[in-house]
Amino acid sequence: MHRPSFLLALTGAGLASAQGFSSECTDISLTDNWLVATCPTGSGSSITSSVFLNNKIVNNNGNLEWVENGRFLGSCVDCAVSSGVLSCTCRGNFNPNVAASLNLEEHISNYAGHLLSNQTGPITTIPPDSSVPVPSSFDLSLSLVAPFLGTDCSRAGAILGLNNPQPCYYINPGGVGTVQYSAGIQSGNQGWEIVAYEDPECTSEPVYTFTAGDEGVCVAFQPYAAAFGVRPLWNADY
Secondary structure, three states: OEOOOOOEEOOHHHHHHOOOOOOOOEEEEEEOOEEEEEEEOOOOOEEEEEEEHHHOEEEEOOEEEEOOOOOHHHOEEEEEEEOOEEEEEEOOOOOOOEEEEEEHHHOEEEEOOEEEEOOOOOOOEEOOOOOOOOOOOOOEEEEEEOHHHOOOHHHOOEEEEEOOOEEEEOOOOOOOOOOOEEEEEEEOOOOEEEEEEOOOOOOOOEEEEEOHHHOOOOEEEEEEEOEEEEEEOOOEEO
């Protein structure tokens, strides 16, 4: 998914001119499942952007392959990127330590400064440059308070550790009824938007929307919140 916003249409020539990223982008890194790079726009400036690789690649018996929502990092470790190639140690059916690699430039390129994946089809639009910088750390936590404890965030009992986009995040360990929360406080948010919803399916009107400006602020939910949508506000293809 590309960051939703006003989109700039690419011409056919622009589509044809997209070429990988490793030879023209700088500061290329793999951080917390995100491929990050600073790439030229073609007009004298550059943009830092990111691609969430865990939603693009799967580990198939020790082989890295392009699959939507592949979640390869659940079975791969020690991953690194060099010259556009992703290398990991992945679990196979009969070998827990298989050396696996994938050329990321097969489906990820620089489009006018933005790293974007054409895995699901040709890139026909690109997002504008976000004013939110790409985080140095993608991890954040959201501490939640059960209704019977009031709205005092120092008494938070559930802590959600988040570092990836989630259209709707709902936890019900007991599996009975609907689990809701009366308050929440976030920590470590460097550019995420966290939207609280009243229902487990995230179809209600938003109860509250956290951004980086709410860091360390205890927020009382009215009505109570049950589930949370998490998306990046920086330049991100996820």
